[in-house]
Amino acid sequence: MALESSANGRGKARANVRRGGAAAAALVLAALAAPVSVAAADPAPSPSPSGGAGLGGWTLSASAAPFTMEIYDPKIPIPAMPGKPNLEFDFSYTRAGFGSGPTGAATASWVWPGDAIAFGLGQLFNSPNVKYPILTNVQYPGQTPDATMQPIPGSYMQSHTGADGSKSVSTFGLPLPGTGPALPGASSAPPTPAPSSSGSGLLGGLIGGALPLPQPRLPDLGTMLKFLTGQAALVDVQGERSESSTTVTGNKAVATAESDAGKLLILGGLIEFDGLKVTSQSTSDGTKGAATGNVDYGSMSVAGVPFGITANGIQTPFGMIALPQLPDAVNQVLAPLGITVTMPAASDVSKDTAGEMFSHGLQVTIDTAVLKKMLPLTPVLKQLVAQVPTQLTQQLPPQLSQAIGILPDLAPKIVMTIGSAKSKADASPAFDASSGGITGGSSPPPSSSGSTSAVGGNAGTTGGAVGGTTGGTGGGDSGGTVGGGTTGGSVGGGTVGGGTTGGGTTGAPNTPGGAPSSPPMQATASKAAPAAFGGLPGQLMAGAFAVACLAAWGLRKYSGLLFGGAGCEMGHSTGVPDLREVDE
Amino acid sequence: MAPILELQDVHAAYGRIEVLHGVDLAVPRGAVVALLGPNGAGKSTLLKVCSGRLRATSGHVHLGGSHVNDAAPDALARAGLCTIPEGRGIFPNLTVAENLRLSGLAGQASAAEIYETAFARFPRLAERYDQLAGSLSGGEQQMLAMARALVTDPAVLLVDELSMGLAPLIVRQLYEVLAQIAERGVTVVAVEQFADTALAVADFAAVMTQGRIVAFDEPGVVRRDLAELYLGGATV
Numbered sequence: 001m002a003l004e005s006s007a008n009g010r011g012k013a014r015a016n017v018r019r020g021g022a023a024a025a026a027l028v029l030a031a032l033a034a035p036v037s038v039a040a041a042d043p044a045p046s047p048s049p050s051g052g053a054g055l056g057g058w059t060l061s062a063s064a065a066p067f068t069m070e071i072y073d074p075k076i077p078i079p080a081m082p083g084k085p086n087l088e089f090d091f092s093y094t095r096a097g098f099g100s101g102p103t104g105a106a107t108a109s110w111v112w113p114g115d116a117i118a119f120g121l122g123q124l125f126n127s128p129n130v131k132y133p134i135l136t137n138v139q140y141p142g143q144t145p146d147a148t149m150q151p152i153p154g155s156y157m158q159s160h161t162g163a164d165g166s167k168s169v170s171t172f173g174l175p176l177p178g179t180g181p182a183l184p185g186a187s188s189a190p191p192t193p194a195p196s197s198s199g200s201g202l203l204g205g206l207i208g209g210a211l212p213l214p215q216p217r218l219p220d221l222g223t224m225l226k227f228l229t230g231q232a233a234l235v236d237v238q239g240e241r242s243e244s245s246t247t248v249t250g251n252k253a254v255a256t257a258e259s260d261a262g263k264l265l266i267l268g269g270l271i272e273f274d275g276l277k278v279t280s281q282s283t284s285d286g287t288k289g290a291a292t293g294n295v296d297y298g299s300m301s302v303a304g305v306p307f308g309i310t311a312n313g314i315q316t317p318f319g320m321i322a323l324p325q326l327p328d329a330v331n332q333v334l335a336p337l338g339i340t341v342t343m344p345a346a347s348d349v350s351k352d353t354a355g356e357m358f359s360h361g362l363q364v365t366i367d368t369a370v371l372k373k374m375l376p377l378t379p380v381l382k383q384l385v386a387q388v389p390t391q392l393t394q395q396l397p398p399q400l401s402q403a404i405g406i407l408p409d410l411a412p413k414i415v416m417t418i419g420s421a422k423s424k425a426d427a428s429p430a431f432d433a434s435s436g437g438i439t440g441g442s443s444p445p446p447s448s449s450g451s452t453s454a455v456g457g458n459a460g461t462t463g464g465a466v467g468g469t470t471g472g473t474g475g476g477d478s479g480g481t482v483g484g485g486t487t488g489g490s491v492g493g494g495t496v497g498g499g500t501t502g503g504g505t506t507g508a509p510n511t512p513g514g515a516p517s518s519p520p521m522q523a524t525a526s527k528a529a530p531a532a533f534g535g536l537p538g539q540l541m542a543g544a545f546a547v548a549c550l551a552a553w554g555l556r557k558y559s560g561l562l563f564g565g566a567g568c569e570m571g572h573s574t575g576v577p578d579l580r581e582v583d584e
Numbered sequence: 585m586a587p588i589l590e591l592q593d594v595h596a597a598y599g600r601i602e603v604l605h606g607v608d609l610a611v612p613r614g615a616v617v618a619l620l621g622p623n624g625a626g627k628s629t630l631l632k633v634c635s636g637r638l639r640a641t642s643g644h645v646h647l648g649g650s651h652v653n654d655a656a657p658d659a660l661a662r663a664g665l666c667t668i669p670e671g672r673g674i675f676p677n678l679t680v681a682e683n684l685r686l687s688g689l690a691g692q693a694s695a696a697e698i699y700e701t702a703f704a705r706f707p708r709l710a711e712r713y714d715q716l717a718g719s720l721s722g723g724e725q726q727m728l729a730m731a732r733a734l735v736t737d738p739a740v741l742l743v744d745e746l747s748m749g750l751a752p753l754i755v756r757q758l759y760e761v762l763a764q765i766a767e768r769g770v771t772v773v774a775v776e777q778f779a780d781t782a783l784a785v786a787d788f789a790a791v792m793t794q795g796r797i798v799a800f801d802e803p804g805v806v807r808r809d810l811a812e813l814y815l816g817g818a819t820v
Contacts, residue, residue, distance in 0.1 A: 568644060568646075572649060579648045
């Protein structure tokens, strides 16, 4: 990818994202030499988060990227899970994760190639010293809670993680969002707000009202000619930024992701979006999860003709087009080329205590197999590959040389997503060791025993003395069973609750510094075993077995009597006579 | 005299392969019937159907005037139908005495009565009282098999290939014993390939070929036509 930095009227650096393998290599080399600053680790990190006193356990994740390209082709020699891309490129990619413990991780990359390459580049080159350079990645607990990087002027990556949460920021050509650090090398002037207008975009318009309709004007033929003559890229993103954060405050766990593309040019500027912004936020208070998402396109122009995106659809010089009709119409035209366009969507898949939202902007799927049938590209590609010097391929790692060889045969599916933001938050209520129950929750589902186990661990840190379950309602029983004796000894004041399901009146005394005596699940299993075969159920089981045996014997002995046997057409009786006593 | 064992249009099969194609046979009470025929004619299969070890797919099996098509083998054995299977069916790792006692378990007889019955008919076994059955000679093993059948006080005795693997002299002796058993009123159906030996003691002879009874008559008549019957040139 080639990146061009230039100033525009708004005083912001903008970059054109272009396709080109050689340029990408140059970028990697540039990033290798780029300054990377890593903050010193906190010498004594606090084991408990600053927030989250009202929550027992949580799992948060967020990721965002203004522009994503995913490539699916099993012939590509890069391992991938089923349904996942073999190769991907995310520009200004960020992600953040935060879990109770606490544990955290934050990653930011201006050009993110996916986990397989970002963290497995050393294996690809058979050298552990080879690391993917355009990356800030921190973990908590760890030695580096903060990291920043500025590969080239105008770009910036920052990651932070700690007991208070995780956060990543990546930007190129746009000012840092919110209260983030000042962009080194950027203008001291206050950041100009993104051109998007809150509440007036595609979805924002649905909520906040319609934009004033732009006046139609003649198409920009120059732009069209530029694209048709190959002087413009398929997709240009001029200015991009994303931010992902995960944090816990009080009894609320929040995961937020936001991507912002300053200006997006598709087909060499034939289609132009200005101020495309995608947000996603998921929250959980331990009893219920919630999520919100938004896709804000700001404004759009096609061939220089501006369009207004309103609550009723897209206002064109030729009339209003309802939103649902646009994809069908576009897809009908593009289908013969193997191209599918999906309109922006925000999918709320929240369930129970988990809030989850995936928002994405325009999505373009290109099936290159269809394209290759229409355009005889394979012979051309084979000729190009044949011109690669043999000495060069011999020096490359086997995986790469093989990849070059199969290039002409590739027919991948390419999915380009302009603006994506994903967030997920799940939490469980705190466990109050003093009362021996779950607090803060009105009715946690019993199925969340796994999360409740972490609750037990949290209770241990406070030195709770009594295990078992009395508090909460609804699913509190299971919480007491699992949480009662999980990790009470982690900080010395351990409590190993002896409560069984719904019990909890007894508990082992505090054992300073002691480790938990036994996993509670084992204790539960051992106590459940006799109950399963004793008492009334056991008697019923034994009785049923006896009845079955009796019935089987009876059927065998008296089946002829009961069912009359097969009968005899000759008039003979059915049954077995005693042959010794049969009359002659 | 009503037949004690009667088969009418009996068909039987192993899976999809039908072996008996409509067998009709009537065995008079107290008679010795020699069931003759070449290999694969269905003689042993017919005995299995009679003893309940193989269900007839169609037709009628009557025993003592009753319809016993679906009767279990053990029920038939308790009723007085005893089988000496091909290969003798003794327990080689038990002693002679143990084999005899085991056979007598179903009845009311004591061990002494069992021994008395067996050893009176086969004095040789008394000499082998505590010898493992598997160490007996072939003839002695066949004696033990017959003795086990006798101690059950059978009314009908089905014998499958009594002569298999034995010297002609021993075979002749065993058939003499079989004749003595029949004299007590026990009905005997003996499947045999050595026709002369069986016909010597039989009251009637039946010839089977290809799953059917092709001849049933007195031994003299059957002996005369035996070669032709074996070749399938005669009909009943």
